[in-house]
Amino acid sequence: MKISEQWLRSWVATTASLDTLAEALTMAGLEVDAIEAAAPSLDGVVVGRIVDCMPHPEADRLQLCRVDVGADESLAIVCGAPNAATGAVVPVATVGTVLPGGMKIKPARIRGQASSGMLCSASELGFAAESDGLWLLDDDATVGATLAEHLGLPDAVLEIDLTPNRGDCLSLRGIAREVAVAEGISFSEPPVAGPEIQNDRVRAVRIEAPECCPGYAAQAVVGTRAAAKTPLWMRERLRRAGVRQISLPVDIGNYVMLELGQPMHAFDGDKLVGTIRVRMAEAGEQIVTLDGEQVTLATNTLVIADDDGPVAIAGMIGGQRTAVDETTTHVVFESACFAPSAVAGRGRQYKIHTDSLHRFERGVDPQLHPVALARASRLLVELGGGQAGPETRQAGDPIWCETRRIELRARNVERLLGQAIDDAWIVHALEALGVSVDVEGEGTWVAQPPSWRFDLNIEADLIEEIARVYGYDRLETHVSGVTLPPVRPDMIAADVEQVDAVLRERGYSEAITYSFVEPGLHALLTADAPAIKLDNPISDQYAEMRRTLWASLLPSWHHNVRRQHATVRLYERGLRFLPDAGADDGIRQVDTVAGLISGQADDTHWDRAASEVDFFDIKGDVEALLHGHNGAVRFEAESHPALHPGRCARVYVDGNPAGWLGQLAPAFSKRYKNIELPYLFELDYKFLTQGAVTRFEALSEQPLVRRDLAIVVAEKMPVAQLIDAIESLQSPDLRHVEVFDVFRGQGLDTGFKSVALGLIFQDKASTLTDDRVDTIIIRVVSVLSERCDARIRGE
Structure with missing residues (x-):
């Protein structure tokens, strides 16, 4: 989430420095990742108007421009931009200016003509990656003013890394509220009033999936100018938030989303057919999205449709058929609340991610959509003209089946935080966050979270908020006592630390790898056994969930060997993922420890010959791990698709198959270019914690x-x-x-x-x-x- 410092201070009147604000937000759990200038240095760049433009006598693609920059005399500047024309208002880099790319503007003669400055494009000033021509400023820009003054600079942009539970802070409104709470001041939310109703154009709405859509509102504005230019102040706030300008209705929707946190969409009302319906998609229905992709919809997908079919994927993206363009005069704004469960996962399903979906998946205030609709419609009427019709509002099932009421007890606050917090302060802090608090008795309250806080559901959530607002750095440190139960005679002593210690003592290093693996290697190791494929892998090399940890260890081994580290001993403890129809989600997870060795068995020494690791080295390592089983461990010669037929064994513990060990099969020699293949083991971790307890036995004094x-x-x-x-x-x-x-x-x-x-x-x-x-x-x-x-x- 990127937010402009200027915009933030317009909502919350804090005198704190920018660094102080960033520190307060970070300590409140909203980590500020970066603070950047809203624009590069614009020293020497002014607003100019081209008062005359004529062809260069010696070059077909150049023009001689006379530019008014508010000085006593206009400047003569040679320009090659195709959109340079008389009357255009453009940025002018005067002589002595150093552009963001490092170029310094000097007086010059270009094809025999004097040039005293440079007419600039947005990309040359660092405002865009590329440009087709000069940056055309608004006609009402003050000639002679600095460009920084015209753009409302200087300004800074805070980039905030939000945790998934704080969807309420994906807006200026949410961030301003957090700043106000952290600073102990109030924040002024501008009043939102809808436009004056001047026509009776009503768009019918029907919610056919009420469990997925708690509320939907729509309002039509007719006679508007969709092609009207978005004002500079809005364009700049969008740019500083990292949002691309598109058109006035779309820009207004994006602006309201950034301001209030409510995603919106604008339809061309003349292209909508009949009633707007919020329903589940029918099997095989298709939609061409705004980005030009044709999507075949599944029946688990919530859509917005008219009488001719889907016009948007709910909460995600609109369709091309009803998109607004420069000819649109009838705009229909939609503002809705969708249950997070109704849209969660659909982005991965269709490989589409949008700012709207990012917010809806985390939860949008169910009471916000009519407020945002009024705000957007009024902005459109003010900036693009037109007449607003009556708002249409429909309600579905409430987002919460009952009002959330949470009992909060002071003794639990003290127990979880380690210190007592003043009762009056607790009430003040929660009310500042929008939580309604009723006193039930001494040290006991009943709290009702606000509609925008989806993450407050139990008492511990409220206590976490108290700690966050109080300040983690202010919590006192205490040494807590712990009562340990007596050790039972049959207790098992093995744990992950002991497994790590055994392997480290035998020369292994721990590897921590991805659970995602490369399908080709995975298939060879598992003989094409069914694997769990990822719908949206981070790369083709990580497209499946591993059935064996060897699929993760072997690439690590090969990476080391190719860099002349021939002696390698690696182990990893992690999960294997097996398809299992009997599991709740169809996936069975197996806690596993696996290891790999290659190279020399011992360090090189002058008084003994070097030897390579063999089957019995890794067998000894496995025996050391299973040492506590008192003879219940057996190694049986069996075949495994990934292991050498004559150097392979299955491990049994108390008669139960517990894992495998052996050398990688000769079939892998070609893949690894005839490198000496490693030895591997893999054990189900549960068998390492089922051995007998180690007990002391008195030594005999009798001879052997x-x-x-x-x-x-x-x-x-x-x-x-x-x-x-x-x-x-x-x-x-x-x-x-x-x-x-x-x-x-x-x-x-x-x-x-x-x-x-x-x-x-x-x-x-x-x-x-x-x-x-x-x-x-x-x-x-x-x-x-x-x-x-x-x-x-x-x-």
């Missing part, structure tokens, strides 16, 4: 006993199955099983391997005897033979 077994099993036998078989004995003396060697080759039959296992035994209370250990070894050999078809090597 180690026995090594070399067993021969089939090549396809997973080592994990051997360990599972041994642990199934549930021997309390067997503390640990470790694999310290795998051998294939001489002495073994084809298709077999030798696995060397180290079995660690220890008793908590006494020293183990050989006989006791031998008994357990016999049981181990027996169970390995029965369940894994294993035999002792050499037997």
Whole structure:
């Protein structure tokens, strides 16, 4: 939202400096992003009138102009603009002027003719991006006055970044109210009176979708001059607000929108057919919008229609068929209130965004539309002539089913803000914001928010307003005590900080990426599984919601590798988005943690050879994350469309699939130009918080006993199955099983391997005897033979 300082001060009589105003607005929650001059420097630029204009004797495209600038003598200036003509009032840059582009005006001879100055276009003075010719000023402009004086300069423009809940501040009226509250003064809203009714031309209106349109008003002005020039003061206020001038009726509508916050639209009354209807679109109906786009309407779209079909998309944009132009003499202004829910999302649906829609989506005061209609009609009659007919007003369903009444208690104000606020001050602050306050008892009030504040619905909203007006910087700081519940024996200790700590300790860096991903890569990673497509993506590279975090991590990895950072360890915790017809909105969100590694397993060192990361490195990282599950974690060799067939495993926790790990599939080599492909993992985050609680266990003082077994099993036998078989004995003396060697080759039959296992035994209370250990070894050999078809090597 851009607002002129001059215009703002005409509504609120504050003597505060511009910087003070900006600081007050920012502290009130209306962040001032920038303060800019309303125009570049115009020193030396004056208003001039061309009193004579004749062709240059030596150049066909140049003219010799004699220009009156209010001095004793007129200036001779050579000009090449096609619209230079006798009688034209134009800006004149006199000798010595430095234009915004840096060019300094000097006396010159152009094709043999003296030229003492320069006739300027709007673009040359920094008022437009491009111009077709000289800037033609109003005929009544004072010749000899500085252009800055003529334009009402100097002035400044405040650019305010509003949060979505403050739609009431998308107007001068709303900003002025906030300044008045912040400064503790009143603001003077100019009285609005409608035009004198001078004819009986009435435009019939019917609301056929009352739940979407709480109110609609229309008024006709006949005999007006739509081609009349918009006055300078209005053009300048529009320009400083960043709004383009179009025509008098349209400019008036935009002006009233900026002034009061009510979007409006002007129809050519002679092009409207029959009754104006506010209704839902019929399937297949089409409209050509003001910007020339043909739109096929859906049945969920509210439209303004006449007897021949839609003439506007409600709250968004008008149609070409009934647009005003320079020949229009019969203007019909519409001013309406549309429920935010009726227009929200339609801009994304049709890929159209307008200032009107921006306001209606956030909520426009339902009591404002007749006031704005009176203001616009009166301005049109005053500036363009014509006679106004009676206003037509229709009502739909109220925007709120019942009057909002909110109980406010002083004890809750103190509880949420951390300090007591004076009761009288609370009432004063709320009433300054337009809230009606009734005292219900000591320290208790019933508040009724004003019609323009859609965001005030519960007690906490009112307390937030009290804090905002009181000043966040004035709230005192207190150290609050917190009562913590006792820790239950079965409580889980894992949390996001622990996950982060585990991965950071293992050399990972956290990545924070978009949830939007590139469709091509996404399809390869998910084997073309259905994805949620965005209706209005920020770019073609971010057109889908990710089903896997790998679609976000891989571009980050590739970006690093292409810049000679070959060793990469990244992780991200975020959401995956899966289509799910059973979900409320058709989307199931899965909290997930994923990681990626590539390059060297360890830092380069002089006394050991460098090695590349492999499957077991990333498997170790996943085991570290799932450490608290006490053996309930399993890794099964399964296939995944994005992973290498021989270097891929699915992770199971307590028998439930929890995620995947492995190396990126060879099919991606071409995409990444034969770079060594990374290893990845992805886990559902919920499994990281379901492990057993870590508890201290007293250390045994008894000696350890180690026995090594070399067993021969089939090549396809997973080592994990051997360990599972041994642990199934549930021997309390067997503390640990470790694999310290795998051998294939001489002495073994084809298709077999030798696995060397180290079995660690220890008793908590006494020293183990050989006989006791031998008994357990016999049981181990027996169970390995029965369940894994294993035999002792050499037997």
